[in-house]
Amino acid sequence: MIVGVSVTKSTLWRGINEEFSNVYHYDAAADTTSQQIADSVVAAERALHGSNVTFKGVKVWGPTDGPKEQSVMLLQQTLTGNGSQLSGVPTAKELAIVVQWDTGRKNSRGGRIFLRKYIHLGMMSGGTEDMAKGNTAMVAAVTDPVVTYANKVKNAVGISGANITDKKGRGLPLGTAAQVLPHMHTRQFRR
DSSP, X not given: OEEEEEEEEEEEETTEEEEEEEEEEEEOOTTOOHHHHHHHHHHHHHHHSBTTOEEEEEEEEEOOSSOGGGOEEEEEEEOOOBOSXXXXXXXXXXXXXXXXXXXXXXXXXXXXXXXXXXXXXXXXTTOOHHXXXXXXXXXXXXXXXXXXXXXXXXXXXXXXXXXEEOTTOOBOOTTOOOEEOSSOEEOOOOO
């Protein structure tokens, strides 16, 4: 069964707490619980985000690869606490690091199709102010922890059979490594 996982977070921007989330889809094996998947994704996100990002909640629903009327909420929890990055350069709030995985598929023009996630860190450890504003390329000290995070969420932190997919259940080829694009990208908060 393909399940969706959404971790909602917030950060103060222009005097207002802006909420944002990342949604992941997993091919969950029969012996994998929604709680296990939620806990693994939340733990990976907490380790990556800055202390200026507050965790609000997590939801797991599914199946996402069938008709909408068959999808049900499997888990819904309120979260407390912040990200664990305690020091670094605050990032521009509407800039995000882009993580991508090559799906092994091609579009109609022959270009590769990527599964992409936009990560609003809140704080950039190991970077400079120019990197946090998207003016210069990020160095390995910034991108390496993001790659580690991406590989953790790719396999739901080692839970057997819980592998990341797109929302229709199309998985990644075996051994697909995460890539981080070299510059921050604008990804506005939804209003």
